[in-house]
Amino acid sequence: MKLFEYQSASLLSEYGIPVPHGEIARDPATAAEIIGRHGGTGVLKAQVLTGGRGKAGGVKLIRVGDDALKAATAILGMTIKENPVNALYVTEMTEIKKEYYISVVVDRNAKCSQLIFSSAGGMEIEEIAATAPEKIGRHPIDPFTGLDEASLRRTFETSFETGMLAYQALAIARNVYRLFKEKDCSLVEINPLALTAEGTLVALDAKIVIDDNALALRPELEVFRNPEEYSRDEIDARTASLSFVSLGGRIGCIVNGAGLAMATSDLIKYYGEEPANFLDIGGSSNSRKVVHALTILMRNPQVSAILMNIFGGITRCDDIAKGVIMAKESLDIRVPFVIRLIGTNDELGRRILGDQGLEAYTDLNEAIKKVISEAKRVSP
Amino acid sequence: MSILIDGNTRVIVQGITGRDGSFHASSMKEYGTKVVGGVTPGKGGILVNGVPVFDSIKEAVAATGADASVIFVPAKFASAAIREAADGGIDLVICITEGIPVQEMIENYHYVKARHKRLIGPNCPGLITPGKCKIGIMPGPIHLPGRIGVISRSGTLTYEVVYALTKAGIGQSTCIGIGGDPIIGTGFTEILEMFEKDPGTDGVVLIGEIGGDEEAKAAEFIKAKFSKKVVVFISGRTAPPGKRMGHAGALISGAGETAEAKVKAFRDIGVPVADRPDEIPGALSQ
Secondary structure, three states: OEOOHHHHHHHHHHOOOOOOOEEEEOOHHHHHHHHHHOOOOEEEEEOOOOOOOOOOOOEEEEOOOOOHHHHHHHHHOOEEOOEEOOOEEEEOOOOEEEEEEEEEEEEOOOOEEEEEEEOOOOOOHHHHHHHOHHHEEEEEEEOOOEOOHHHHHHHHHHHOOOHHHHHHHHHHHHHHHHHHHHOOEEEEEEEEEEEEOOOOEEEOOEEEEEOHHHHHHOHHHHHHOOHHHOOHHHHHHHHOOOEEEEOOOOEEEEEOOHHHHHHHHHHHHHOOOOEOEEEEOOOOOOHHHHHHHHHHHHOOOOOOEEEEEEEEOOOOHHHHHHHHHHHHHHOOOOOOEEEEEEEOOHHHHHHHHHHOOOOOEOOHHHHHHHHHHHHHHHOO | OOOOOOOOOEEEEEOOOOHHHHHHHHHHHHHOOEEEEEEOOOOOOOEEOOEEEEOOHHHHHHHHOOOEEEEOOOHHHHHHHHHHHHHOOOOEEEEOOOOOOHHHHHHHHHHHHHOOOEEEOOOOOEEEEOOOEEEEOOOHHHOOEEEEEEEEOOOHHHHHHHHHHHHOOOOEEEEEEOOOOOOOOOOHHHHHHHHHHOOOOOEEEEEEEOOOOHHHHHHHHHHHHOOOEEEEEEEOOOOOOOOOOOOOOOOOOOHHHOHHHHHHHHHHOOOOEOOOHHHHHHHHHO
């Protein structure tokens, strides 16, 4: 789960990392009022959960005499990479002497967390990696003993002009890692970490991602949840313990297991159609999940046929079949519905469906060809 | 022959009194697996479908001589179960549970490694040596004893591929789901190394997906050190970047992590990549 910049800034501040003073504004008048209170200067920053905000014009410096109201109106009307701008983070202006980069990330390949530091901050880390890889220092973190402060201290002493700044940087690194651990993050990134004209280090922008698995186990992290990150379908799916991603086509999919769900979408495309969605009902499924899944799919007017592909393992086909019967009774399934059922308890599942006059395929290719021909039949 | 498990493997089920644990303990037993005990703290002394339940791994190992365990406990308690198994002398720990936080898994990974034990998973279907031993949640009857190894990051997609192999008369030596999380106990490369050494395995089907660089590492290993036939299948060609596709690890966060990049990595070294699961049997026999 991604956090907005203003949420990230408040977490950094809570962990003792210096950030500029900032306030949130959801309409232009509030933004202008905040700027007015700060002597007519400040920075307007679009709050969106995507990168590339600066390039899209979502950040505006306001100097004395500038029309803050007009600038705020413009940014609040923008859409950045399909994300409408609903809020501005209005911060004080900082005079920057130099920009650095610092982050802690999960390194899945080394199977540890890693602190990354660069003296070439301000641009995206992928860009630094491409243009100046020698300016990136990677410091693996031992999960049991924490940061290797001796090695970090050496790095900071060579990267900063004064011992005082190196000392400040080490304190920031320590706090970034503490935040990363305590809030179960998969990323805490400060970019840029700016050296100000006053000679101190300040986190001018930050990106924090909280691990979804931790979120499910730690209700106290729910306060950071942003409904804007997800569509209504994705939110409803999560409430029902389903995993859902919209894909834009017209063949609705309900599958058990993420790998098979991806492969099913791929096969639909292979046979010349577009999947409407990715939907994994997960393992150990109860019958109600089938009803929830069909409810979400039926809301999409683009769906012209539905494929349910179940290969039972921990999921039992009889549970699925019961779910289909429940859904048939409670929902108006107005499009062709093709079922493929195989694996654990499949004979039982097939019998339950058969008693209600429903058929199920065993072969996946046949089921996909069938659902595509049905979609073409109802809306050519 | 096979890798990791065979007809002599003695298995403990951690979380045997839960809905999934009890169902799959019975299903494994029916398949012929030596399910010698179960563990649920506080429920020691009872029997679940004829399997004795113990309060701890230590007691279970002392009483049964088990050398493998399979974990069905909820995510909140799964890390404790993994560590207890590693401390209790279990050589092969298989964690089915999905949803363990990634930082906990980093710690678990190093904890198990320091004790020289092997962890498969988490968030995996387990493994099976057809006709001999099934440890996990896969449907037994779709498998056929034979000489092809199967390695996969997925559960149900593995069943799909195994089903295609069996239908074509191609049996399997051992099939392993390594798990769909970003941090897992055992990767593609380690399993490939075992299959290379196994005289009972003639070739391998590798099933990958978007996210991470396990596939890239596997391709390097195959090029340098793997002498047997390999056929690959990669899922997620229709996955949009930045979206988590069900598996916590199935998320494209860099250019090398897309399905296209992975397909290319294998094709570049001459390893065939199937476009459909049912093309795999044909590609194996070419």
